[in-house]
Amino acid sequence: QQPVQSPQAVILREGEDAVINCSSSKALYSVHWYRQKHGEAPVFLMILLKGGEQKGHEKISASFNEKKQQSSLYLTASQLSYSGTYFCGTESTYSGAGSYQLTFGKGTKLSVIP
């Protein structure tokens, strides 16, 4: 089952903040966040491991709540360059066959306007 991302789309003005959520029905070992611009490859942003960690990457940070099986990506003081589709990829704690695959959500389209 793929993780559920919300919102599906969001429009921001430069300088505004946004939160993108990723929720799974499975127990998670890790959550991987990517940004993809139209026609380009997904670009790795950060990875969070179980243990409830929080990470930052410039003005983009994320948290992972393994008990709730949720992760959130925080974008602060958004810039035009942040526009794109954000995907979370999840890795479950299940250790059987196929367990090391990343399962991606449908993405959240972020548009930053001047």
Add this chain to the structure above:
Amino acid sequence: DTGVSQDPRHKITKRGQNVTFRCDPISEHNRLYWYRQTLGQGPEFLTYFQNEAQLEKSRLLSDRFSAERPKGSFSTLEIQRTEQGDSAMYLCASSFPRGYRRAETQYFGPGTRLLVL
């Protein structure tokens, strides 16, 4: 470090034809993945190699699809008797091994966009 490369970037073919795509991973990465991405969706896992061994295959990978990585370096994905439903972006990714095979960062290539007419 030149990143993951894929060739061709675009392919238009007629239904029923065979197509082959190539992926060159980052040089020290011994793990290689193929994904398919359709419009409005995230990447969907197809198959995974560790060195030359194909270790996992998704149920999405029908008998018409075959992937190889003969020398543990580049990989090819072949689709036989293409169908219109095969139209998608085919993405390749590679990762550097961690001892316990968890939470490896996958670096994606630019993809091959396939259109089946």
